[in-house]
Amino acid sequence: MKAAVLEKPNYIQVQNLEKPVPKANEIRIRLKSTGICGSDVHLFLGDRLLPVPTVLGHEGLGIIEAIGSQVGGFQIGQRVVIEPNIPCGSCRFCQQGRGNICPNKQVIGVNSPGCFAEYICLDADFCWKLPDSISDEDAVCIEPLAVAVHALQVSSVSSKGPIAIVGLGAIGLLLCQLALTKGYEVWVKDLNDDKQSLAVDMGAGVLPTEGLESFLYDQEVAAIFDCVGVAKATNLILETAPRGSEVILVGLANEAAQFVPLKIAREGISILPSIIYDHPNDFAETIDLIAKDKIHPGQIISGRFPLDRIEEAMALAVSGKATKIVLDME
DSSP, X not given: OEEEEEEETTEEEXXXXXXXXXXXXXXXXXXXXXXXXXXXXXXXXXXXXXXXXXXXXXXXXXXXXXXXXXXXXXXXXXXXXXXXXXXXXXXXXXXXXOGGGOTTOEEBTTTBOOSSBSEEEEEGGGEEEOOTTSOHHHHTTHHHXXXXXXXXXXXXXXXXXXXXXXXXXXXXXXXXXXXXXTTOOEEEEOSOHHHHXXXXXXXXXXXXXXXXXXXXXXXXXXXXXXXXXXXXXXXXXXXXXXXXXXXXXXSOOSSOOOOOHHHHHHTTOEXXXXXXXXXXXXXXXXXXXXXXXXXXXXXXXXXXXEGGGHHHHHXXXXXXXXXXXXXXXX
């Protein structure tokens, strides 16, 4: 099979690898398309070093081609989407229902072969069958939308309260679309005018550059979602968060951020983490939202490339100008 292998930072190459054989509990999927995630970009750039050459990619959509001997409830030819973060199920965090922070979780495209390939084998419990009502364009965006679904659940703010989203990559835009769908008043900010305009077209308002703290307070913004992934942005958000608000960390910077503990404590500001999603509830809710025609995440797709043009696709993703790039395997 063809697969795009990250050999070292900034060097990814399509190679011919052996087609995987499913274990007894696994399904082999012939991939149709895979989204490029911001985490794939960071891995490509070497912001996080992988110990061995790796097939990246985790936002996979495909067709079942082979089924392991212990798997039931699936049929050859069914369309499925991949849930790529697989908790161990036995550690204390998994036992508490917090598998999203499982220290032993298997992550497709990081510590096991990913979806920048023609085929992948995966534990059947993390393969989700899709109704015909969900288009391929929406289906390939289910995984990042599940991240947004989880982030919105982390906040205690109901849909009656205004929220702000800073950073309009794929997750920020999907969070914007989701929150508007659920009735929130949404304010956004991004350095990219095109991404900001897309959010405005969805129905969001734009945060001002000057006087941000007073604006957030006057608008009674109760939650700010940090979807940037850069520490300087996190610092600014914590400096300007209004009294009594929540700051939800979604775009996770890997460098140190700073805040003044006195401000955080005196003004009752909560800092809340949001990482991936909970299995299985968040994926189930995400698929249900799309199936019921309440949201169409595929609207953020801005470019498609065949797998053979992976280097061109990654270069565009690195530029930050695209909203969502998809690789097509067929």
